[in-house]
Structure formats: structure tokens, C-alpha cells
Amino acid sequence: MHVAPIFGRALRRSPWVFHVGTSGCNNCDIEIADCLSPRFDVERFGVRLVGSPRHADVMLISGPVSMACRRPLQETWLEMPRPRAALLVGVCACSMGAYRDAYSVAGPADRVIREVDPEARFLYVPGCPPKPETIIAGLVKLLEEI
Amino acid sequence: MSDPASRKVIEIGPFHPLLEEPVGFSLTVEGERVVAIDARMDYIHKGLERLAQERTYDMVPILLERICGICSVTHSVCFCHAVEDLLGVEIPARAAYIRTILGELERLHSHLLWVGLAGHFIGYNTVFMWSWKYREPVCDLFEMLTGHRQNSALPIVGGVRRDLPVEYFPEARRILDELAGQTARLTAAVLDDPVLSARLRGVGVLAREAALDFGVVGPTARAAGLATDVRRDEPYAAYAEVEWDLVTRDEGDVFAKAVVRLLEIAESIRILRQCFDRLPGGPINLGTLHVPRGEGIGRYEAPRGEDVHYVRSNGTNMPERLKVRAPSFVNIPSFKASCLGAPLADVLITLAACDPCYSCTERAVVLQDRRGGPLPGAPELLAASRRRTAELARELGRPPDLELE
Amino acid sequence: MEAHEVGNGLREAFGSRVEVAVASPKRLYVRVAAVDLPEAARWLRSHLPGCRLATSTGIDLRDGIGLFHHFAVNGQSLVITLKTLLEKPAARAPSLARETAAADWIEREIHDLLGVAFEGHPDERRLVKAEAMADELPLRRGFDVARFKERIGERPGF
Structure with missing residues (x-):
């Protein structure tokens, strides 16, 4: 397992992220997109939004997980190569927020993913929605932890 | 080419890099032409209407802000309209102006967001970066006036919860003036751009009759020659007292929808300036209200079109039934008229042209x-x-x- | 046209088959039997230029399922609501999807959440409900979120 440190270094240099919106209200999704827009522009630190989970190191998850989204989210997670981690953006992804008692919600994202991968690692960024500064700070902390 | 054996089904979603939200589309193609299209909306369904039936009238607007991240003012104010229709009350003038300010700020950032995403969908990221850069000051304005970038938690039945901080108005005016010049330049540049013209003119045409049959609303309808706008049809808040023009186009294509939205940005800024200048004094809400048995219908012009809420009360402090009809619910199905027969490459931008929103607290603290x-x-x-x-x-x-x- | 004019027009055309209530100059509520729904919708769409089906509401009332079709008119402040009471538990109603394309999705949604059977609807698949809830009607009285989640083996709440 001596390749892991190299991966770790590569990951810190330029983490590629894949964004999954799981039936949220899309406010967090917009704030995530805001991180990529000119004012915050995380791309200059090497953070790249990619189009496939197979290219990604970090998954950004926003919104509570609806029952219909559960399987797709778990499958998408398992397609990500190791080492992998998830940043749960917004209070809905962390703890279902306002939708806690809704009938069609399967659970917060961490519980849904742990059903298929008990080893999964998460960093929680609460807020409704968290400001772009908070999301960036969360991402930085996540990369320090890995 | 019309050989059914050559048909293929392309599944898009639920997690697709071009979609912000989970939604499933399946497109049936013959060669390059799309011959059938179907959508799955269950990924996003959370059961919010039932949740609203378990909350009091004061709590419902807060919940409804979380229907959609962009239309947070829309849904909470629309619910208030429905309950105010049930009660038969008029809100105080100051509250009407505050609601107008919130609504127009929301329209501004929503339209700028759409222009950027439309550019992104056709692979023209300059437009995306440019218009999202100008969207930031609008979010700043929102934060300055309400304490939050999108979810203000201001509207309540009978008015608004808190007053706007008047001491920030000069600074807000300054940001608005700056924004007026910037968005005017953006509008001129986008409308003159030969690339966008060539890519978007004549694409995804929604004819007038089809628009009426599908009951589409907002910019999607106004770009198809239907002069419909709740702000004009059923003036609420301060819209009867401020000057503004209705923007319509007859072509019905994606370019016309872009034109309508871009010109509405200027109208929104015009309305905002008048509201900042003329904000009247007086109370900001009607105090505690008792909601008797009855029913009411509220309408509100969201950035995407007419929003409709139906509220039925049985005399308790929670609504017996709340029906929420977001504008996208009627705008999205119109793809059956505008996408069929189109080449595959045009379908995505046509779908995006109605500004689909498939779903439809942090406060001002410095985090350590x-x-x-x-x-x-x-x-x-x-x-x-x-x-x-x-x-x-x-x-x-x-x-x-x-x-x- | 104002609400009372539309109400008079409907009374002339349908006689005792409609029951008209003018709530305000811009809100009209019309009670009509389920069989007359398509005809009433056709009448509204042909007599009021720019009339469109804004949305429909399904509601589980004590004596039956209420089905309300809300019609708006482009360029006017008028909203006309056609109200029908359907008998429980079967709850059948004629579909408006043949009259206007706007009825397509909303009728599928009401079918999902309240189990109203729309006769003549071209597409009866689920629209908004998750597969796990296929046999549930979440907006009916008596639907219990906690019990439902327990039955399918979900942990309720956080």
C-alpha cells in the first residue's frame, strides 16, 4: 500500500470533485456552482468539477436523499475510486433539515452511503444554504484530513 | 430514416453533469432526430405538501422557502397571497413595497443565473462566467437587506416579519446603479453575439397555440406571444404603483426566451429604483390574524412564471390542504411540443430554455x-x-x- | 369578463347542473358533477380567450375526494375553479387530458398521491411517487408516515 501517499499528495494538489444533487431545493447546488464562478473561483486551486464519478476524488452531496434517489446515489458512490470522501453540503444532506418528517425521504446522505460502504468518510458543512466561503473552507478541511 | 428498427433510447440522468438536480429523461432517437421524450420526476419528490399541513400558518412560509433555492420569496409570498385571499385583507403599503423589492431582487438573480446556465449548456462558458459574476452583487444586496443570500424568512401572512434596514439603502442604490450599467453591457453583448444568434434562433420553437394548450407561463409564454404576467393581470404588492413594461416576443424560439429574460433584467432594476425611492412609512404587518374556515387562491409572478397556491382552512392554526403549483410544472411538459423532431444536440438547450427548476440558515454571523x-x-x-x-x-x-x- | 359574468354564462349553458359561487370579482367557484367536467372545461376554453388550466387540486375530504380544476385567464385577474366531489374509495373522474395538454401531468400527480382514477388518460404511469411507495396514497386521510416507514423497514426521522 505504498502508493497511497502518492495518491494523497496528488489529491491535495488538485482534487477533482463530482457533484450530486439528491432531491434538494437546489439552493446548495447553486452555491456550489457559485464556488466555480469568478468571485470565488476554486478552479485556480486545482479543484475541478468533473462529469463522471470515476474521475472524482471527492463527492459533493446536497439535499436530502429521496427514496427514488437512494439506489442511484449508492451506485454512484461505489463507482468512485479510492481514496474517496464526501462533502455533505447543507443541512439537508447532513440531517435532512426541514424534510426530516417527509414521507418520501430515505435519510441523510451519510446514512444512505454507509449502507453500502461502512468505511465512507464525510465532512459536514451545515447551513441553509452554506455560503460559498463555508463550502470552500469545508473542502480545505476535508483535504487536510485525507 | 423513419425506420422504427433504427430507434434507440438514450437515458439521461438522474445524476448528469449538466443537470443541477436529479431528474431522468429518456429520449428516443432515430438517427439524430428525437422522436419521443419522457421524463421521470420522482427523484425530487419529498412530500412537501403534506409537511405543510402539519405546520402553523407562521411556520409554513419558512418551509416553503425551501421548495426551491431560487424561488424562495416566490413560494412564501404566494402562500401569503392565498391566505390573504381567504381572509379578504389588504397588506400595509410598506409591506407591499418590501415584498416588491424582495421579488425583483430574486427575479434579477434568477434571470442572470439562467443566462449563465444557457451559455454553459451550449458550451459558451464566457457567458456563464460573465453573468454569474454580475449575479454576486445581487446576492450581496439580498444579504445586506435581509441577512441571508437567498432565504430571507421575511414574508408572513399579512405583511412581512421584519423591516428592511433603511440605513443600507444608499449603499444598495450604489450597487444597483453599478449593476444597471454592467447588465446593460451584458445584455447588449449577448444580443449582438453572432454565435448565440446562429445557435439559438429558430431552435426549440413553441408556437402560440401549443403554448396556450400546455398552459405555459412566464417568459416561456411571453416569448411565444402570450401577454401574460400576474404582475400586470392581477397587480399585487406595489406593481400597480410603479412604472414598468411588459416584455413579449412572437418567435417562441430559445433566442426569444433569452431576449425576454435579458430585457426583464432592466425592468427589474427600474422597479427596484422606484421602490427604494418611494418606500412609504407605516406598519409592516397586520399583527396576529385568525384564519377562519374557507379557501383561497394565491397567484404570484415568479421569475419562471405564474405560481399558484391553493389553501383550504378548517379553522385550526394549520392549513387543511396546501396545493403548490410551481411554474416549471406546466413549463417543463411543453417539451413535447418544442423538442420533438429536433436534432439531439438542440434538445438540451430547448429543455433549459424554460428555466426548469425541478424541485422548486445561515444568518449574518461570522464563522470562526x-x-x-x-x-x-x-x-x-x-x-x-x-x-x-x-x-x-x-x-x-x-x-x-x-x-x- | 368579471367573475359574475362568467357565472351567469355558465348558469345559462348548464342550468341546474352547475352551482355558482362568486367569492370576489376575481375568484369564481363552480360546483359541477364529475360527468360534466369535460364539457364545462370546453365551455370555459371556448368562451374565454386565453383561458388555460392553471392547475388542479386533489383533497381528501370527509365525504369524498375533492377534485378542483383551477382555470386562469391570460391578461385577466380571474381564476375559475371547477369543484367536483368524487365518491370514496373508488374515486373516478373523467380525464381532461384530451381537452388540454396542461392536464396531463397534474392528473398523473393526483393519481399518484390520492389514487383518483382518471378515465381516458393516455398515460397512467407514476410521475412523482417513488417506487417504494407504489401501493401508498400519501395524501389520503389515515396515511401515517411513521407506520409506513416502519413497514418498509426505514428508520423514521434523523
């Missing part, structure tokens, strides 16, 4: 980093980026590409 000190904002990030560039250059043994000041 674990290392102490506030979270880095935009200027700190810029400085960090420059430091990093210099470090990398040093590691690689190269002179830095840019001078650090």
Missing part, C-alpha cells in the same frame, strides 16, 4: 475557523491563489508568471 480568525472571503482567496502560484513556481524553479503586488 478552527485555527481562529474568520473564514476567508474573496480577497483572501485571491491572495492565497497568488501565494500558491509563487510557491509552485519556486518548486519548479521558474520565475513567477505574474508579479505579486
Whole structure:
């Protein structure tokens, strides 16, 4: 397992992220997109939004997980190569927020993913929605932890 | 080419890099032509209407702000309209102006967001970066006036919960004036752009009759020649007292929808300036209200079109039934008229042209980093980026590409 | 046209088959039997230029399922609501999807959440409900979120 440190270094240099919106209200999704827009522009630190989970190191998850989204989210997670981690953006992804008692919600994202991968690692960024500064700070902390 | 054996089904979603939200589309194609299209909406369904039936009238607007991240003012104010229709009351003038200010700020950032995404969908990222850069000051304005970038928690039945901080108005006016020039330049540049013209004119046409049959609303309807706008049809808040023009186009194509939205940005700024100048004094809400048995229908012109809420009360402090009809619910199915027969490459931008929103607290506190000190904002990030560039250059043994000041 | 004019027009055309209530100059509520729904919708769409089906509401009332079709008119402040009471538990109603394309999705949604059977609807698949809830009617009285989640083996709440 001596390749892991190299991966770790590569990951810190330029983490590629894949964004999954799981039936949220899309406010967090917009704030995530805001991180990529000119004012915050995380791309200059090497953070790249990619189009496939197979290219990604970090998954950004926003919104509570609806029952219909559960399987797709778990499958998408398992397609990500190791080492992998998830940043749960917004209070809905962390703890279902306002939708806690809704009938069609399967659970917060961490519980849904742990059903298929008990080893999964998460960093929680609460807020409704968290400001772009908070999301960036969360991402930085996540990369320090890995 | 019309050989059914050559048909293929392309599944898009639920997690697709071009979609912000989970939604499933299946497109049936013959060669390049799309001959059938179907959508799955269950990924996003959370059961919010039932949740609203378990909350009091004061709590419902807060919940409804979370239907959609962009239309947070829309749904909460629309619910208030429905209950006010049930009660038969008029809100105080100051509250009407405050609601107008909130609504127009929301329209501004929503339209700028759409222009950017439309550019992104056709692979023209300059437009995306440019219009999202101008969207930021609008979010700043929102934060300055309400304490939050999108979810203001201001509307309540009978008015608004808190007053706007008048001391920030001069600064808000200054940002607005700056924004007026910037968005005017953006509008002129986008409308003159030969690339966008060539790509979007004649694409995804929604004819007038089809628009009426599908019951589409908002910019999607106005671009198809239907002069419908709740702000004009059933003036609420302060819209009867301020001057503004209805923007319509007859072509019905994607370009016309872009034109309508871009010109509405200027109208929104015009309305906002008048509201800032004329904000009347007086109370901001009607105090505690009892909601008797009855029913009411509220309408509101969201950035995407008419929003309809139906409220039925049985005399308790929670609604017996709340029906929410977001504008996208009627705009999205119109793809059956505008996408069929189109080449595959045009379908995505046609779907995006109705500004689909498939779903439809943090307060002003300074967060502390674990290392102490506030979270880095935009200027700190810029400085960090420059430091990093210099470090990398040093590691690689190269002179830095840019001078650090 | 104002609400009372539309109400008089409907009374002339349908006689005792409609029951008209003018709530305000811009809100009209019309009670009509389920069989007359398509005809009433046709009448509104042909007599009021720019009339469109804004949305429909399904509601589980004590004596039956209420089905309310809300019609708006482009360029006017008028909203006309056609109200029908359907008998429980079967709850059948004629579909408006043949009259206007706007009825397509909303009728599928009401079918999902309240189990109203729309006769003549071209597409009866689920629209908004998750597969796990296929046999549930979440907006009916008596639907219990906690019990439902327990039955399918979900942990309720956080």
C-alpha cells in the first residue's frame, strides 16, 4: 500500500470533485456552482468539477436523499475510486433539515452511503444554504484530513 | 430514416453533469432526430405538501422557502397571497413595497443565473462566467437587506416579519446603479453575439397555440406571444404603483426566451429604483390574524412564471390542504411540443430554455475557523491563489508568471 | 369578463347542473358533477380567450375526494375553479387530458398521491411517487408516515 501517499499528495494538489444533487431545493447546488464562478473561483486551486464519478476524488452531496434517489446515489458512490470522501453540503444532506418528517425521504446522505460502504468518510458543512466561503473552507478541511 | 428498427433510447440522468438536480429523461432517437421524450420526476419528490399541513400558518412560509433555492420569496409570498385571499385583507403599503423589492431582487438573480446556465449548456462558458459574476452583487444586496443570500424568512401572512434596514439603502442604490450599467453591457453583448444568434434562433420553437394548450407561463409564454404576467393581470404588492413594461416576443424560439429574460433584467432594476425611492412609512404587518374556515387562491409572478397556491382552512392554526403549483410544472411538459423532431444536440438547450427548476440558515454571523480568525472571503482567496502560484513556481524553479503586488 | 359574468354564462349553458359561487370579482367557484367536467372545461376554453388550466387540486375530504380544476385567464385577474366531489374509495373522474395538454401531468400527480382514477388518460404511469411507495396514497386521510416507514423497514426521522 505504498502508493497511497502518492495518491494523497496528488489529491491535495488538485482534487477533482463530482457533484450530486439528491432531491434538494437546489439552493446548495447553486452555491456550489457559485464556488466555480469568478468571485470565488476554486478552479485556480486545482479543484475541478468533473462529469463522471470515476474521475472524482471527492463527492459533493446536497439535499436530502429521496427514496427514488437512494439506489442511484449508492451506485454512484461505489463507482468512485479510492481514496474517496464526501462533502455533505447543507443541512439537508447532513440531517435532512426541514424534510426530516417527509414521507418520501430515505435519510441523510451519510446514512444512505454507509449502507453500502461502512468505511465512507464525510465532512459536514451545515447551513441553509452554506455560503460559498463555508463550502470552500469545508473542502480545505476535508483535504487536510485525507 | 423513419425506420422504427433504427430507434434507440438514450437515458439521461438522474445524476448528469449538466443537470443541477436529479431528474431522468429518456429520449428516443432515430438517427439524430428525437422522436419521443419522457421524463421521470420522482427523484425530487419529498412530500412537501403534506409537511405543510402539519405546520402553523407562521411556520409554513419558512418551509416553503425551501421548495426551491431560487424561488424562495416566490413560494412564501404566494402562500401569503392565498391566505390573504381567504381572509379578504389588504397588506400595509410598506409591506407591499418590501415584498416588491424582495421579488425583483430574486427575479434579477434568477434571470442572470439562467443566462449563465444557457451559455454553459451550449458550451459558451464566457457567458456563464460573465453573468454569474454580475449575479454576486445581487446576492450581496439580498444579504445586506435581509441577512441571508437567498432565504430571507421575511414574508408572513399579512405583511412581512421584519423591516428592511433603511440605513443600507444608499449603499444598495450604489450597487444597483453599478449593476444597471454592467447588465446593460451584458445584455447588449449577448444580443449582438453572432454565435448565440446562429445557435439559438429558430431552435426549440413553441408556437402560440401549443403554448396556450400546455398552459405555459412566464417568459416561456411571453416569448411565444402570450401577454401574460400576474404582475400586470392581477397587480399585487406595489406593481400597480410603479412604472414598468411588459416584455413579449412572437418567435417562441430559445433566442426569444433569452431576449425576454435579458430585457426583464432592466425592468427589474427600474422597479427596484422606484421602490427604494418611494418606500412609504407605516406598519409592516397586520399583527396576529385568525384564519377562519374557507379557501383561497394565491397567484404570484415568479421569475419562471405564474405560481399558484391553493389553501383550504378548517379553522385550526394549520392549513387543511396546501396545493403548490410551481411554474416549471406546466413549463417543463411543453417539451413535447418544442423538442420533438429536433436534432439531439438542440434538445438540451430547448429543455433549459424554460428555466426548469425541478424541485422548486445561515444568518449574518461570522464563522470562526478552527485555527481562529474568520473564514476567508474573496480577497483572501485571491491572495492565497497568488501565494500558491509563487510557491509552485519556486518548486519548479521558474520565475513567477505574474508579479505579486 | 368579471367573475359574475362568467357565472351567469355558465348558469345559462348548464342550468341546474352547475352551482355558482362568486367569492370576489376575481375568484369564481363552480360546483359541477364529475360527468360534466369535460364539457364545462370546453365551455370555459371556448368562451374565454386565453383561458388555460392553471392547475388542479386533489383533497381528501370527509365525504369524498375533492377534485378542483383551477382555470386562469391570460391578461385577466380571474381564476375559475371547477369543484367536483368524487365518491370514496373508488374515486373516478373523467380525464381532461384530451381537452388540454396542461392536464396531463397534474392528473398523473393526483393519481399518484390520492389514487383518483382518471378515465381516458393516455398515460397512467407514476410521475412523482417513488417506487417504494407504489401501493401508498400519501395524501389520503389515515396515511401515517411513521407506520409506513416502519413497514418498509426505514428508520423514521434523523
